[in-house]
Amino acid sequence: MALEAICGVDKLPFMQRFDALQTACNMQQLAAATSNFVNPYALMAPPFENPAVNLPKILQHCKLRMEFDHGTTTLGFKYQxxxxxCADSRATSGQYIGSQTMRKIVELNAYMLGTLAGGAADCVYWDRVLARECRLHELRYRRRMSVDAAARMMCNITTEYKGMGLSMGMMLAGCDAEGSKLIYVDSEGMRSHGSVFSVGSGSPYALGVLDTGYRWNLTDEAAYDLARRAIYHATSKDAYSGGMVRLYHITDKGWRNISNTDCHDLHDQFCGMQPPPPIGPGFEPPGTSSKAQAWNELKLRKHEVQAQMEAVTTEKANKHP
Known part of the structure; x- marks a missing residue:
């Protein structure tokens, strides 16, 4: 046995015991499945083509039900x-609420944030990879990674895994040498700069509030109120959104966590029980312009004249049948 060990013969497969061969095989499979620990871009893909298309067919053939439904509401906008x-904190899987404390705004570095929308596993994993790359960039080049560079990196990643079933829609926001930036990146490889974005199943409701109240010269308090209001109305209409409303503000001095408010508290703030405003000829709603008021008075006068004419006509018809 000593001579075999010296010559290395004991390492040949036919000289090893069965349990040693099985252990070596398991270690090899484990190394292949966890290769992303060494290289985060080396993910183990499913053993068939077009996973996004073929996986539902395989599940249907095996009579297995797997819910991929997900929902959220995140928004971002630039102003002076x-x-x-701002984002909610509810994580769902179909009709099941998995968590009410999900952090959907990720702190990439002291000057840049990212949001999560889509598959929680995909978003969390790639945001962690991006945070790692931001830190390595700072150590290598002694300066922060720009928001555009981070967006290009995520766009390259999503393009590489396009068609693999990746589900992700994220916003990257921050301040760099060129000023404030807000960029949207999704799992289809799309990258878009903009001033107002909302992503998730509740985004139509949030965009309705943003389109009504957004303007560039908002004050800080008005911007905070607008963001909370938009997310609250989305959570009240969308069953997949809810929990806490987290609000962040990014300036050239870095980001700040402004508030983490429960949706129930926002309901008391925005939709408290108030008596309906009176409606009548003498009532002028707040913000009514002078032209609108003059038009309303003219319309009321016209109705009064028509009513008097009808009364006179009816009286004459009764006197001379």
């Missing part, structure tokens, strides 16, 4: 005071 990011 920087960038605002």
């Amino acid at each position: 005071g920087g960038v605002i990011l």
